[in-house]
Amino acid sequence: MELQERLDDVRLRIANAERQDGRSSESVQLVAVSKTFDALAIRPAIEAGQRIFGENRVQESQAKWPELKSETVDIELRLIGPLQSNKVTEAVALFDVIETIDREKIARALAAEIKRQARSVRLYVQVNTGLEPQKAGIEPGDTAAFVDFCRDELGLTIEGLMCIPPADENPGPHFALLAKLAKASGLGKLSMGMSGDYETAIAFGATSVRVGSAIFGAR
Numbered sequence: 490m491e492l493q494e495r496l497d498d499v500r501l502r503i504a505n506a507e508r509q510d511g512r513s514s515e516s517v518q519l520v521a522v523s524k525t526f527d528a529l530a531i532r533p534a535i536e537a538g539q540r541i542f543g544e545n546r547v548q549e550s551q552a553k554w555p556e557l558k559s560e561t562v563d564i565e566l567r568l569i570g571p572l573q574s575n576k577v578t579e580a581v582a583l584f585d586v587i588e589t590i591d592r593e594k595i596a597r598a599l600a601a602e603i604k605r606q607a608r609s610v611r612l613y614v615q616v617n618t619g620l621e622p623q624k625a626g627i628e629p630g631d632t633a634a635f636v637d638f639c640r641d642e643l644g645l646t647i648e649g650l651m652c653i654p655p656a657d658e659n660p661g662p663h664f665a666l667l668a669k670l671a672k673a674s675g676l677g678k679l680s681m682g683m684s685g686d687y688e689t690a691i692a693f694g695a696t697s698v699r700v701g702s703a704i705f706g707a708r
């Protein structure tokens with residue numbers, strides 16, 4: 490299958506899920522996750538009208554996205570992987586959305602850098618819904634206080650929450666938990682769902698799904 494067909498298939502499935510779950514049409518944004526693929530592989534997706542892309546590494550993104558962004562003005566680039574303090578300057582300069590605020594130190598560094606560069610970067614807090622020791626994210630029970638800290642102490646506008654459920658579990662309860670936490674903090678956006686479970690995520694209220702291999706093929 491060509492990229493265009495795979496992209497069309499994902500778009501169709503999203504539209505069907507929106508309809509089935511009584512969501513309004515186009516209420517779910519598709520983030521095409523292009524990590525490990527080079528500019529040559531990404532261009533056909535842009536040509537097929539895809540505009541929102543997700544990457545998990547700052548350095549890898551710096552090698553391909555400045556040029557791709559300069560070719561197409563309305564690209565929206567999202568960081569969906571962990572952010573290190575020493576990459577905050579580059580991340581704020583390149584990304585339009587950072588979905589992975591997962592600790593106080595990174596929140597502080599982002600607040601300072603966003604101010605310094607006077608860039609408007611949209612922000613999400615990552616929640617470790619499965620309490621997995623190897624996974625980044627704020628613990629569910631600490632999420633409300635952390636969101637308040639980001640807003641009140643740092644003056645950051647947090648748009649929503651993001652999660653990556655444990656690979657070997659039914660994702661539904663994790664998506665439901667993320668939706669509940671967002672509601673409790675008055676947040677409207679939910680970044681959840683990947684190639685294997687994005688239709689489930691839409692049923693639980695995802696406003697954006699991060700789909701990689703179903704569009705670009707196996708990594």
Ligand SMILES: *Cc1c(COP(=O)(O)O)cnc(C)c1O
Pocket residue numbers: 522524545569570653682683684685699700701702703
């Ligand atoms: C790689 C990645 C995805 C996409 O995964 P696929 O299974 O290829 O769709 C989504 N979210 C995050 C955080 C990722 O790192």
